Amino acid sequence: MSLINTLKGFLIGIALVIPGLSGSIFAVVVGLYEKMMDSINHFKTNKKASFQFLLPIGIGAAIGILASTKMILWVCVEYPIQSYLFFVGLVLGSFPLVLKKMKKIQFKPSYLIVSLVSFLLILALTKMGEGGSESYIAIQSFDSWDDAFSMLFAGVFSMSLMSVPGVSGSIMLMVINQYGTVYNAVGQFVDLLFYLLKGDFTAANAAFGSVLLLIPFILGSVIGVILIAKLMGYLLKKYESLVYYGVAGVMVSALITLFETGVFPYWSTETATINPLLLVVIGIICLVIGVACTLFLDSPSTDQDS
Template identity: 90%
Template sequence: MSLINTLKGFLIGIALVIPGLSGSIFAVVVGLYEKMMDAINHFKSNKKASIQFLLPIGIGAVIGIMASTKMILWVCVEYPIQSYLFFVGLVLGSFPLVFKKMKKIPFKPSYLIVSVISFLLILALTKMGEGGSESYIAIQSFDSWDDAFSMLFAGAFSMSLMSVPGVSGSIMLMVINQYGTVYNAVGQFVDLLFYLLKGDFVAASAAFGSVLLLVPFVIGSVVGIILIAKLMGYLLTKYESLVYYGVAGVMISALITLFETGVFPYWGATTATMNPILLVLMGITCLVIGVVCTIFLDSPSEEKEA
């Protein structure tokens, strides 16, 4: 059970890094979102159970973030169409779970208004983030308290909104121009570990300034998650099916974002160097693998064990 949740956390961690992907949607995809909100909301009254549940997910997410900062982003740059179609498959595979949640209340056409509003809202937020560069680094290292407050705000802003299903934390960081800063710091942290293992303390010292930026960012992130968890916990308790009508709209928006980010812009250049039929077959294969992964991770047996 813990190993499966660690793997699920790993996928959530990857989603936190890739622009356009939502860590909370992937928590929905792998059947953990409601349980995570519940564990956070009841942490004080049930610390042991909450820690036992959240710790494997947190470890997996940290590993996913550290791995994807360099490796996954490299794959997305080198093989954008294949990788983003895999992400599309992950989202598509979660629709049966969302529809199951929506069917808990009798359908009314007015409920679709929630889906439309959430679809348009997330699409608008995504468009806002298009101006933020993935490579622009606003703050290179921890040099002043202004830097600390900037990162504290970045953590609280991005992670509180990211806790709402469908909102991409990476896109929110782009909105405030801190995406490059945060993931440069994560990359420097990975480098720092390698430098220490090699005994290169000079290089490790040079990387440490950037790594320090993660401290206020993490503190802000924790505060943001705790604050929004209360709200989402209330909504899921009182209006669960309506929440998932909203999630459905968000997921459709996420699919559009994934195609606009990683498929359409690269199609012409990729087909110039690769047989289009082969590319289509590879893309379909990656998409199917993504769907299968979601179905496996959200199997009924895992739902019962969680």
């Protein structure tokens, strides 16, 4: 099992939780996206190799989601500017990889139309899903088959779109008003584990109703990935550079979303208690750390370790 791929999966898992961040973009950033799509598309014909490659990524992503659902969202609430500038750094650090992919074909001004369309599309979807991490919890617990079908659809919808590089699964859940439902259920799963360890079976039983919602959601997510994997595999094989022109537009949109979500709204509040110059210095440090993390994870040495 590749420790590096597990770490990369961990970052992808964190990106899945944060509104505005894209797990698929981080898969691109750390050099895993194309390999993941290829492994999913050829799973039937090459089960062992595909499983060995996808397993550490899946484990890392699961750990990232469970570890970050409460912790990362808490950090974003308590230290929004610092945390979101770190995320900005992660995205900025991925531009060298995307530019490298774009340079595989000779530039034509018309290619920028792809970037512009993807930029506007993702920005529009993001605006539709505005509401923040405190979005309304539409379904509190698994009470009927209607709840199951709602969560199944949420999984298919969010994961199929999230598999497109740059699309934020969290934002897609906000669009259909299920972000709070899903991550409340994930948080309840973490609580359930603690309750079981403590022997508090009454509290564990109360949390279990929310946790059950994850079953149809995960099933829908798997269906969504399978549905989109072949399409993305085809596009990457036939039009790789054009796909990355689209990704570039999406990344610019993601940067705007991150600033609008976690930097601009909190600047006046934060500078009321912290010296503005000090806040700028701390923010730049967080941004640089984010860039460094991405560049390290996308280095040739880590790409070879799969």
